[in-house]
Amino acid sequence: MFRYRHATFADVEEIFALINGFAAEGLMLPKTYSTLYETLPEFVVAQEISSGKIVGCGALHCTWNELAEIRSLTVSKDFHRRGIGGEIVKLLLEDGRKLGVTKFFTLTYNTPFFASVGFKIVPRETLHQKTWKDCLDCRFFPNCNEIAMTLE
């Protein structure tokens, strides 16, 4: 059983480990503690109720008017394919809709997952210019194969 909730400072160590573990495999951008503390309100986590362990996280990052990115989405490998990623995205979409977001996007290698929660593949060039800001800090820039997907 898992609880899905907004992150608190107490979760930051585990969020750091989750994100940077997958970042080391080249699946996502790494995050520093500084960035995690600054963007903490963007994060939701999945917590295993029996152990208290944080097994997944994800963030909603507002980019432009009514536009937001689903980013830093991770589920611990031992817990894949149990619906946890889907529940995290559901909560992030709820957060976004409350803010008035009308278009969500993501840059990902896992298109089947995002398709399962309603996203569609779009040409990367169709995303707002502002969405490329963080790409400049990525070690794969400009040779990145991530696929752009949106949900409107």
Ligand SMILES: CC(C)(COP(=O)(O)OP(=O)(O)OC[C@H]1O[C@@H](n2cnc3c(N)ncnc32)[C@H](O)[C@@H]1OP(=O)(O)O)[C@@H](O)C(=O)NCCC(=O)NCCS
């Ligand atoms: C992407 C990720 C968060 C998905 O988490 P998850 O909890 O395993 O996802 P869910 O169980 O909610 O998956 C829902 C559906 O998505 C699809 N799906 C998820 N992962 C998939 C994969 N690797 N291959 C094919 N389909 C996949 C399936 O249709 C799945 O339903 P099913 O298990 O009934 O077939 C997880 O794989 C992960 O942490 N990956 C590494 C980090 C990463 O790539 N993050 C995304 C970058 S933004």
